[in-house]
Amino acid sequence: MDLRDSFRNATRAIWAAKMRSFLTMLGIIIGIAAVVMLMAVGNGTKQSILSRMQSSGSGNLYLTAGARSNVLMGGNPEGGAGGFAASRAGVSSGAEITAQDLTYIEARVTYSVVVSPTNQTNITIKNGNTTMSGTGIFATPTYFQVENVTIADGRMISDGDVSNRTRNVVIGNTVQTTLFPNESAVGQLIRINGASYKVVGVAASKGETVGSSVDTAIVLPFSVGEKSFGIAHNRVQRTTIECVDPTQTKVVIAEITDILTLKHKKVDFTIQDVAAMTALVTSSMTILTTLLAAIGGLSLLVGGIGIMNIMLVSVTERTREIGIRKALGARERDILVQFLIESSLLSISGGILGIVVSVLGSDFVVSRFTTTAVTGSSILLAVGFSIAVGVFFGVYPARTAARLKPVEALRYE
Amino acid sequence: MSLIAFSDIRKVYTIGAVTIDALAGVSFDIGEHEFVAIMGPSGSGKSTLMHILGCLDAPTSGAYRLEDYDVSQLRSNDLARIRNRDIGFVFQAYNLLPHLSALENVLLPCTYSTHAVSGRDEKARALELLERIGLKDRMYNRPVEMSGGEQQRVAIARALMMNPPVILADEPTGNLNSKGAREILDIMKELHADGKTIVYVTHDDTIGAEAERVIRIQDGRVVADERN
Numbered sequence: 356m357d358l359r360d361s362f363r364n365a366t367r368a369i370w371a372a373k374m375r376s377f378l379t380m381l382g383i384i385i386g387i388a389a390v391v392m393l394m395a396v397g398n399g400t401k402q403s404i405l406s407r408m409q410s411s412g413s414g415n416l417y418l419t420a421g422a423r424s425n426v427l428m429g430g431n432p433e434g435g436a437g438g439f440a441a442s443r444a445g446v447s448s449g450a451e452i453t454a455q456d457l458t459y460i461e462a463r464v465t466y467s468v469v470v471s472p473t474n475q476t477n478i479t480i481k482n483g484n485t486t487m488s489g490t491g492i493f494a495t496p497t498y499f500q501v502e503n504v505t506i507a508d509g510r511m512i513s514d515g516d517v518s519n520r521t522r523n524v525v526i527g528n529t530v531q532t533t534l535f536p537n538e539s540a541v542g543q544l545i546r547i548n549g550a551s552y553k554v555v556g557v558a559a560s561k562g563e564t565v566g567s568s569v570d571t572a573i574v575l576p577f578s579v580g581e582k583s584f585g586i587a588h589n590r591v592q593r594t595t596i597e598c599v600d601p602t603q604t605k606v607v608i609a610e611i612t613d614i615l616t617l618k619h620k621k622v623d624f625t626i627q628d629v630a631a632m633t634a635l636v637t638s639s640m641t642i643l644t645t646l647l648a649a650i651g652g653l654s655l656l657v658g659g660i661g662i663m664n665i666m667l668v669s670v671t672e673r674t675r676e677i678g679i680r681k682a683l684g685a686r687e688r689d690i691l692v693q694f695l696i697e698s699s700l701l702s703i704s705g706g707i708l709g710i711v712v713s714v715l716g717s718d719f720v721v722s723r724f725t726t727t728a729v730t731g732s733s734i735l736l737a738v739g740f741s742i743a744v745g746v747f748f749g750v751y752p753a754r755t756a757a758r759l760k761p762v763e764a765l766r767y768e
Numbered sequence: 769m770s771l772i773a774f775s776d777i778r779k780v781y782t783i784g785a786v787t788i789d790a791l792a793g794v795s796f797d798i799g800e801h802e803f804v805a806i807m808g809p810s811g812s813g814k815s816t817l818m819h820i821l822g823c824l825d826a827p828t829s830g831a832y833r834l835e836d837y838d839v840s841q842l843r844s845n846d847l848a849r850i851r852n853r854d855i856g857f858v859f860q861a862y863n864l865l866p867h868l869s870a871l872e873n874v875l876l877p878c879t880y881s882t883h884a885v886s887g888r889d890e891k892a893r894a895l896e897l898l899e900r901i902g903l904k905d906r907m908y909n910r911p912v913e914m915s916g917g918e919q920q921r922v923a924i925a926r927a928l929m930m931n932p933p934v935i936l937a938d939e940p941t942g943n944l945n946s947k948g949a950r951e952i953l954d955i956m957k958e959l960h961a962d963g964k965t966i967v968y969v970t971h972d973d974t975i976g977a978e979a980e981r982v983i984r985i986q987d988g989r990v991v992a993d994e995r996n
Contacts, residue, residue: 686880689848762825
């Protein structure tokens with residue numbers, strides 16, 4: 356029996372029991388949709404976390420005050436973005452990093468690094484009657500380099516701005532569109548916490564990054580922080596150290612740890628490695644995605660059992676047909692293939708419908724709540740899985756059919 | 769040489785502790801182009817005999833030769849090929865597939881044929897057979913849309929599809945009225961005249977009387993083998 360005949364027979368048999376076939380397929384539809392959608396959530400979350408982390412540069416190290424038992428799990432001290440709970444456990448009180456510490460490090464480090472000290476505080480920004488809240492980032496010109504922030508309009512904070520405590524600021528893209536919807540903000544005056552500042556530049560949009568988004572932030576000269584925003588003198592909350600050669604992060608961490616330990620006489624600070632954090636996130640999110648897929652897989656398993664059940668019913672109902680076909684010369688293989696094609700067709704159609712459901716579902720429904728990414732590999736996996744389910748759960752009923760004795764099958768009423 | 773040779777065929781069914789000898793050593797030869805009626809009361813073992821003859825069931829012991837094949841030694845794939853090519857079945861209950869049209873039912877054996885014949889040739893032959901049994905205009909009808917006699921004629925066309933040398937008919941007129949039965953019997957006689965070997969199982973003496981030879985079975989044994 357050639358395959359075309361087999362497929363025609365199978366579609367016919369499926370079509371002959373439309374309702375039953377659809378209900379059977381529904382199990383696979385739900386199973387595949389669950390697998391694909393849950394994987395989409397897992398992959399989407401992973402991608403969004405990774406893109407936030409990578410947007411700040413792979414060779415970046417973060418130096419913060421306070422020792423932590425686990426450097427990798429320490430997270431980001433500014434409040435934990437994207438699933439990174441900033442554990443404050445183990446922060447020794449009173450520890451701090453000062454501008455002198457950084458000067459000390461820069462004078463002694465032997466590798467090529469760029470040091471960018473920052474402080475942050477929440478601020479209120481006002482232009483005319485429009486007010487918004489945002490983050491004030493007090494930084495030096497190196498901030499723009501290490502955080503990959505580019506200037507869309509105007510200029511960045513200059514060394515002169517920092518040394519003269521000039522009230523010049525660079526605003527984020529969202530700040531620009533909120534406060535100056537119809538004109539360029541460059542050269543305009545805005546009010547921050549009541550005082551007047553001059554916009555000298557607008558940063559290009561970057562989306563959300565680790566810590567906070569530059570889009571809703573205002574970058575002010577580092578020195579302005581302690582003058583007008585009550586930040587302790589010389590205090591540095593977070594320092595980003597960019598290794599010019601990203602492969603050297605480990606040795607740079609070791610060297611800076613040695614240098615600073617020498618000065619502080621103890622390890623009361625933490626240096627975090629973005630690349631190591633990225634690797635950790637990648638592996639833990641992969642585990643999460645696999646786990647989610649496995650949960651979806653359970654419903655697929657139930658769908659597969661549904662197929663097996665209905666195929667067993669079908670074999671019993673069609674015992675006489677099997678007998679007739681055997682009397683006309685059908686071999687065991689012919690009967691086996693006929694029923695296997697039928698069960699596979701059920702599960703493949705269910706799988707395809709399930710993919711359609713999951714793509715629509717994750718684009719229009721789930722994406723409202725969380726980031727989703729339906730990847731080609733998850734679709735391939737789903738298709739492969741649905742074929743496998745059809746064959747696996749079809750084998751037993753098909754073998755039952757194929758092994759029926761012709762004379763007994765013919766006698767069946 | 770004979771076409772069919774049965775020697776000491778036995779079939780024993782074991783149900784629990786009870787064994788039933790459905791066939792208790794049956795031997796006979798059937799030559800080419802014979803028209804043989806196998807007769808006997810119900811429970812005599814003639815159905816079992818028919819199933820073994822048609823390679824639908826295997827004997828418990830004994831030797832069965834069909835043409836050049838030692839059937840008792842063949843495996844299931846070879847038996848399937850024999851059922852496909854060498855034997856045409858006509859059943860009492862017609863056994864057409866209900867969801868297929870008359871034409872598709874006639875074409876069904878081709879789907880299990882191992883040698884390639886073009887689809888166009890197959891269809892031409894099926895139409896020729898339907899025309900021969902007078903049902904060409906009903907070729908797109910399904911079995912439920914036909915009378916019993918018509919269904920049985922379609923079944924005969926299906927049996928002839930692969931042009932087998934032997935036609936095995938198991939009470940083919942059992943479910944038909946006398947007019948329908950007459951038509952079927954006439955077709956059988958015509959096929960015999962064309963050179964087919966016909967083995968016809970029945971308990972109807974009037975039909976037996978029209979066969980060349982009658983083998984009578986009782987209690988799993990041949991009790992009479994006579995030529996008319």
